[in-house]
Amino acid sequence: MKIPYLAALVAPVALACCPTVAAQSAAPVAKAYVIAEIVVKNPVAYETYKAAIGALVRKFKGTYLVRGGDVAEVVDGPPPQGRVVVIEFPSLAAAEAFEHAPETLEASKIRHSSAVSRLYVVEGAKP
Numbered sequence: 001m002k003i004p005y006l007a008a009l010v011a012p013v014a015l016a017c018c019p020t021v022a023a024q025s026a027a028p029v030a031k032a033y034v035i036a037e038i039v040v041k042n043p044v045a046y047e048t049y050k051a052a053i054g055a056l057v058r059k060f061k062g063t064y065l066v067r068g069g070d071v072a073e074v075v076d077g078p079p080p081q082g083r084v085v086v087i088e089f090p091s092l093a094a095a096e097a098f099e100h101a102p103e104t105l106e107a108s109k110i111r112h113s114s115a116v117s118r119l120y121v122v123e124g125a126k127p
Contacts, residue, residue, distance in 0.1 A: 028126075028127035029090070029091045029127070030091070030092065030123050030124045030125060030126045030127060031088055031089060031090060031091065031124040032088075032089045032090075032091060032092040032094065032095035032096075032121060032122065032123050032124055033065075033086055033087065033088055033089070033095070033121070033122045033124060034062070034085075034086070034087040034089070034095055034098070034099065034119060034120070034121055034122075035084075035085070035086050035119070035120055035121075035122060036083075036084070036085040036086075036117055036118065036119040036120075037080045037081055037082055037083070037084060037117065037118045038082050038083040038085065038111070038115050038116070038117040038118075039081050039082035039083075039115055039116045039117070040082060040083065040114065040115045041114060041115055041116065042113070042114040042115070043114075044114075045110060045113060045114035046110075046111070046114040046115055048110055048114075049107060049110040049111045049114060049115075052103075052107040052110065053104070053107050053111075056098065056101065056103055056104050056107060057087055057098070059103075060089065060094055060095075060097060060098035060101070061089065061090055061094055062087045062088065062089045062094070062095075062098060063087065063088045063089075064085070064086070064087055064088075065086040065087065065088050066084055066085060066086040067085055068083040068084070068085065069083075069084050071084065081116075082115070082116075092121070092123045095121045096121060099119075099121060
């Protein structure tokens with residue numbers, strides 16, 4: 001049996017049986033970001049929202065990059081209003097799953113009643 005023929009038979013089995021091998025051979029996926037500007041109107045209620053949404057961010061494999069950070073410098077245009085939040089997700093699908101999850105939609109009701117916000121999902125640069 002020739003070696004290339006054997007490799008052609010073994011490679012699909014290795015990819016199917018070994019997720020690590022399959023992940024290494026898969027094309028890299030762009031990360032995605034949820035970006036928010038939030039003006040808090042009711043700080044007590046907003047703390048309840050922060051606790052609920054923080055757990056959901058972790059559940060959906062998100063990572064806070066900015067959480068209420070102060071704007072260091074406005075380079076062009078008007079400054080953002082209120083808090084700035086940036087959450088990184090491993091993919092656009094993960095960010096959208098987070099935003100559309102029933103638990104997130106329920107927690108968002110608290111944000112809507114305690115703050116004025118602008119949120120959007122942005123796909124990162126392709127690796």
